[in-house]
Amino acid sequence: MRMKKLKSRRKSNSLTHPQQEATNPGDFSFNITKVAVAQICKSVGFGRSQVRALNTLTLVATKYLETLARSATSFSGVANRAQPNLLDLTNALHDISLHVGFKGAATLYGDDCFLKSAVLEDLSGFVSSTDEIPFAKPIGRPKERETEGSKPSPGGNLQRGGHIPEWLPGFPDVSNNEQCNKRVNGETLWENSASVLRHETEEFQEKRDGSNGGKLSKERRRVKFWIKEGKRVDMNRCRGNNLFSQSTDEEAEAEVEHKKSKVKQTLVVYQRRRKKVQ
Amino acid sequence: MNHNPQSSDGKHDDDSALSDFLASLMDYTPTIPDELVEHYLSKSGFQSPDVRLIRLVAVATQKFVAEVASDALMHCKARQAAVVKDKRDKQQKDKRLILTMDDLSKSLREYGVNVKHQEYFADSPSTGIDPASREE
Secondary structure (H helix, E strand, C coil): CEEECCCHHHHHHHHHCHHHCCCCCCCHHHHHHHHHHHHHHHHHCCCEEEHHHHHHHHHHHHHHHHHHHHHHHHHHHHCCCCCCCHHHHHHHHHHHHCCCCCCCCCCCCCCCCCCCCHHHHHHHHHHHHCCCCCCCCCCCCCCCCHHHHCCCCCCCCCCCCCCCCCCCCCCCCCCCHHHHHCCCCCCCCHHHCHHHHCCCHHHHHHHHHHCCCCCCCCCCCCCCEEEECCEEEECCCEECCCCCCCCCHHHHHHHHHHHHHHHHHHHHHHHHHHHHHC | CCCCHHHCCCCCHHHHHHHHHHHHHHHCCCCCCHHHHHHHHHHHCCCCCCHHHHHHHHHHHHHHHHHHHHHHHHHHHHHHHHHCCCHHHHHHHHCCCEECHHHHHHHHHCCCCCCCCCCCCCCCCCCCCCCCCCCC
């Protein structure tokens, strides 16, 4: 595909200041992306392109890629995971396609199955309908740097990289993963839940019925208290803030009698005051 | 995928279609090579051992670029159809479809990307117009 340059003054600008046009067009990765984007444009039907237009489209493509990756990473981070999976990627694709719109965008999270999305269907249609356009030139893979940088440690773990100092303790043993996966109340990861994968409805019902419907599991006695003279007194025979201790019966009886006498005194006092006012 | 879809009992069409699609991704080679996509993904913090996810990102980007380019092509052809006078001219211009900033900015506008030139005051109407589209 032949490149067409613009006016002479712009041409001189592009030659003298190549790094100011786009985000570092001198970058190796940028130039490779430019070749790939040019191939895609040619497959669409363009015979030629302006240099600035191709640079702009390449920049937009790299930004799109990076935006997808960042969205997917943030989705996975919100879900306490380090590695994004298909669901994070689908979420990111939805986010980025909402501007243009796709079928089912209004009811994204209301359906049973989350992976039955129009975006993925469009992509599968694209894959099946479009011919492959292999990249023009082969790219060399960067060498593995770990093999060069690792030094044999005297007694430490050889499998961890050289970036971890030797004086740090080793990683905990995670070979007992079965215990980690099972939770006490039957909780599972969201992506394995029925709302995502459309498991059997029975399983889903089980989960819902397993809980007590919002009630407390343990039977508790009713606690009553009333505030008198600035002190909170528990009528269930516990004094002060110590609600969890329970006194013996004898002490309780003594306390109850004491309270009754106090109540009588207060009542008497109030009656006298009323009479005076009247 | 990290979770195993085969653990679900039913042979749901959606799951099977999705797994078929992901399997077909391994056969399809996206235009953007895997190493390049991995570079950009690792630059953004996306680390995944699954090659299918990398291919999915590459295919999504390729589809996006193809859509933008085809929209620009439509704008270019629409402009040529309005200008065409003779059959001979049309055939000549068909061979030279050029991706211009004008068409690209129009098509990118629909995708939420603004690459328009800043407007400015000029002496005459023909100042700053691209020489390819100038009719003289």
